Amino acid sequence: MVDRSTVSKLGSWAGYRVQRVVWPRESGGTVEIHLKPTRKWMVCERCGHRSQQLHETVMRRVRDLPLFEYRVVLVVPRRRLWCAHCGGPRLERLSWLGRYQRVTDRFAEAIGRLLRAMPIKAVADFYGLGWHAVKAIDKMRLAAELPEPDWSTIRYLAMDEFALHKGHRYATVVIEPTRRQVLWIGAGRSRETAAAFFAQLPAGAAARIEAVAIDMTTAYELEIRAHCPQAEIVYDLFHVVAKYGREVIDRVRVDEANRLREAPQARKVVKSSRWLLLRNRDHLKAGQQVQLTELLAANQALLTVYLLKDELKRLWRYRRAGWAKKAWQRWYEQAMASGIAALQRFAQRLKLYLHGILARCRHPLHTSVLEGINNTIKVIKRRAYGYRDQDYFFLKIKATFPGIPR
Ligand SMILES: [Zn+2]
Known part of the structure; x- marks a missing residue:
């Protein structure tokens, strides 16, 4: 048997010595090390x-790292x-037993390192710990390691909502879009949620914001104008294109399918083309590209709304507001002349938001960051089917986007 002083040396529990070691009868069991304080x-x-x-x-x-097979x-x-x-x-x-209490600091660190590559269940099984104990350790580690946003350097924000459980409830995420850092997450998607975000900002931070990217139809805008009157509102491309897909392309596709009642074969093709039409063309495989080309060649209305989708996206690429404005006017005229009611309605509504599209030219806001974060949140949610713990879910999102150092 290993003597007490060797165990003590191996363990190096500062301020304590080993009083007694209880070895298990069988191999692979648990060794109990009784400690005693050495200082008054x-x-x-x-x-x-x-x-x-x-x-x-x-x-x-307190659990500590395993000792060989024990x-x-x-x-x-x-x-x-x-x-x-x-x-x-x-x-x-x-020095060796801190926040976690139930495990030593070095054991918590080892668990944290494994969790970067493995799910909670795997780590729990590996060390013979409970799922909840491992989760609690991960949660504390995440909370302690997350960098505080450096508000003094933040000039741009992007605000967006995402669905929590099965879309019944929502949360709001605030991002620094150029650094891809999640700054804040709060429950809800109302004006009050935006107010709660601004309320927790340190003094002076809101006054330094130059532009905020949002979806056109969110409740955040009034609150942004109240707290950062100097900031420009920029409408996020991703949301506008998604809205166009729902309100224009989907509508025209359904109308076209209905029109083709007499031609069941063609009708079926149009009906099942949703994904083909909404997906970015560059992401289509060669066969799908051909399919898309044939579909558009046979349907004038679909071709029009499809081409105008690409033109719409281009509005976000201009560096000069003057050019963007000219391009917008061209786009608007084409939409209004198309004779497609859904497209005309969309164009008229979008016209009211033009200032927020042109504002993008003055700020280096790559708003596709919202799309990326939105997708990643979905992945985190799917992988973590058991995230009943909302704080933990939010911490996971923040930890995934800690920000790229400048
Ligand atoms: Zn004290």
């Missing part, structure tokens, strides 16, 4: 002052001292 004085966890006044001692079972459980008399400096009973500060 203690350091206050809160303020760092020393004290010799013991308030109470509580026995804690699991390790430490039995630790955890002391509370009476701190005269900050006044009150405080936990003793230990």
Whole structure:
């Protein structure tokens, strides 16, 4: 058997020595290491002052890294001292046992490293821990490691909503779009949610914002204007194109399919073409490209709305507002002359939001970042089917977009 001083040396639990080691009868079991404090004085966890006044001692079972084939459980008399400096009973500060309490810091670190590549369940099984214990460790680690946004350098924001459970509830995410950093997430998608975001900003941060990218139809705009009157509102391309897909392309596709009642073969092709029409052309395979070309050649209305979708996207690429405005006028005239009611309605409504499209030319806002984050949130949600814990879900999203250093 290994002697106590060797175990003590291996463990290096500062401030404690090994009092007793209980080895399991069978191999591969749990070895219990009973520790005992070696110092009379203690350091206050809160303020760092020393004290010799013991308030109470509580026995804690703490998991540590395995020792060869054995699991390790430490039995630790955890002391509370009476701190005269900050006044009150405080936990003793230990260099090796901190936030996690149920596991040593080094064990929590090892779990954290594994979690970067493995799901919670796999890590829990690997160490013989409970799913909830591993999740709790991950949650604390994420919260501690997330960098605070450097508000003094932030000039641009993008705000968007995403669905929580099955689309019944929503949350709002605020992003620094040039650095791809998630700055804030809050429950809800109302004006109040936007107000809550601005309320937690440090003084002066809102006044430094130059532009905010949003979806045209969100409730955030009034709140942005109230808190950052100097900021320009930029309408996000991704949302406008998605709206165009729903309100124009889908409508025309359904109308065309209905028109083709007498030609069931052609009708079927048009009906099932949704994905083909909405997908970015560059992402289509060669066979699908051919299919799309044939579809558009046979349907004048679909061809028109399809081509105008590409033209619409181009409005976000101009560097000069003057050019963008000319391009918009061309686009608007074509839409109105098309004779397609859904397209005309869309163009008229979009006209009211033109300022937010032209504003994009003055700011380097690559608003496709919202699309990327939106998709990633969906992936996180799918992988984490069990994220009942909303705080944990939000932390995961933030940790996925910690920001690219400048
Ligand atoms: Zn203290």
